[in-house]
Amino acid sequence: MKFTYRFIVVIAVLFVTVGTVAAASLFTSTEQKAAEASPPARSDVTVTVESGSIKDTVPLTCETVYRSTTALKASGAPPLVLTRTTVKDGEELTDGSLLAEINGRPLFALIGDFPLYRSLAKGDKGPDAVMVNAALVRLELMAPPAPDVAAVLHQDAVDSVAELYRRAGYEPPAKGKPVVSATDFLVVPKGATVAGAPRTPGSLTGPFATVAMGGAVVECSGVNGKLPTEAKSGQKATTSLSGSGEWPVTVVAAAQEQTTPLGSSSTGGQPGPGAGGAANGTNPSAGGQAGSPADAATAGSGRLQLAATSVGKVGQRGTGTLVLGSSAPDQLVVPSAALWSKDSRTVVTVLEGDARRDVPVEIVYSADGRNAVKAVEPSGLRRGDQVLVSEPGA
Structure with missing residues (x-):
């Protein structure tokens, strides 16, 4: 009997509670229903006016990369065969550097300002002889020549060239052959460096290496x-x-x-x-x-x-x-989203506490969504001002 009485009481309480909630919903005002159905009010979004320069x-x-490069190519009558590779990538070339072995003969480097335009024999005179003598002196294969023979390929130069061949493991030029053959010497600029891996041995129809300068x-x-x-x-x-x-x-x-x-x-x-x-x-x-x-x-x-x-x-x-x-330096900079059109003028809206004011501006430079502006009115806009980037009144 006690159990049945308590059950009836619980049921009654639940019935009253549900009825009260249902009744309350019937008496909710129209305004309250509209407010509950509306999204929350949007907050103003602002950015700070910066000072600086903008760039496009x-x-x-x-x-x-190397400042400039050029190819090294052997001269002489074909067929030309690279029989040995002798230089490596990054090697700086100097007087006497063995550039390559072509058809079993050495190809030496000379540092100079112009190419060899002939093969030189003992007694030949000219600016090319001056260049060869200077290279042999730098190699310390001979002493500086006397002024009267500085432009002549004299006997000391002949002996020095022979020594250069022997040091490299080659037979010197035979008697009756040019001392400095245009096919055995190649003039390169000062500071030339091998740029990239040279060719491997084989038939030559083009450059055997590339050098860089500068x-x-x-x-x-x-x-x-x-x-x-x-x-x-x-x-x-x-x-x-x-x-x-x-x-x-x-x-x-x-x-x-x-x-x-x-x-x-x-x-x-x-x-x-x-x-x-x-x-x-x-x-x-x-x-x-x-x-x-x-x-x-x-x-x-x-x-x-x-x-x-x-x-x-x-x-x-x-x-x-x-x-x-x-733009010029020290410009006032705002994003494009801060610019509005009002009464045919471009304006930004500045927030100052709860107040806001529209400031007419002139765009002086634009790039990448940013604008360098200046206020039409003096002191209308300053660095550090907060400007709206959401539509006013939204």
């Missing part, structure tokens, strides 16, 4: 590997490969490997000591001297060379930024 930029991919330089292209169409010589760029700062750039044509032998003419003729260009190994593309920047930019195959003074070793890769233009 293009991303770059960069690498450190040290390393930073070269860049667009992220797609092509020259940005906006690129022009005289612009500036930054790169992670040359420390901080902006560097002037030069548009250079795509590198072209030369097949003209360094230190001799391509036809086997006798160019004089004044012959320049490809004959002495000068790469026409070095330093942006080949073609016009416009041609390179149109083709999309050129490169940007930075005039950076702090460059690491060759082969490093990094990123960069080409600066197409920039």
Whole structure:
């Protein structure tokens, strides 16, 4: 009996509670129902007015490369066969360096300013003899010649050349043969360094090695590997490969490997000591001297060379930024989302506590969604002001 009574009481209490809740819902006001159905009020979103300069930029991919390169090619009548490889990547060439063995004969390096334009015999006189004598003196194979024989291939020079052959493991030129053969000596510029692995032994129909001059330089292209169409010589760029700062750039044509032998003419003729260009190994593309920047930019195959003074070793890769233009320094900077149009004027809305005011501004430079502006009215906008980037009244 007691159990039945308690059960009836619990049921009654539940019935009353449910009924009370249902009744309360029937008496909720219309305003209350609307408020409960509406989303919460939006908060104002603001940004701080900054001071500085904005830039219009293009991303770059960069690498450190040799400033200029040129090919080494043997001269002489075909067939030409590379019978031994003697230089290695990164080797700096000096007077007497054994560049290669061609058809079983040595090919020595001479440091000079122009190619050999003839083979030299004892007693020959001229600027080429001066160059050979100077190289032999630097090699410490002979003492500096007296002034009256400085331009003559005299007996001391003949003996010194013979010693150079013997030290390299070759028989000196036979009697009746040229002392300095144009096929056994190749003139290279001072500071020339072997760039890349040389050819392996075999038939030669082109260069057997490539050399670089002038040290390393930073070269860049667009992220797609092509020259940005906006690129022009005289612009500036930054790169992670040359420390901080902006560097002037030069548009250079795509590198072209030369097949003209360094230190001799391509036809086997006798160019004089004044012959320049490809004959002495000068790469026409070095330093942006080949073609016009416009041609390179149109083709999309050129490169940007930075005039950076702090460059690491060759082969490093990094990123960069080409600066197409920039605003003046110390400008007031706001994002594009802070600009509104009101009464045919461009304005920003400044929040000051609970108050807000619309400030007319003039856009002086825009790039990448940021704007350098100046207030139309004096002191209308200052660095540090908070401006709306959500629509006023939203």
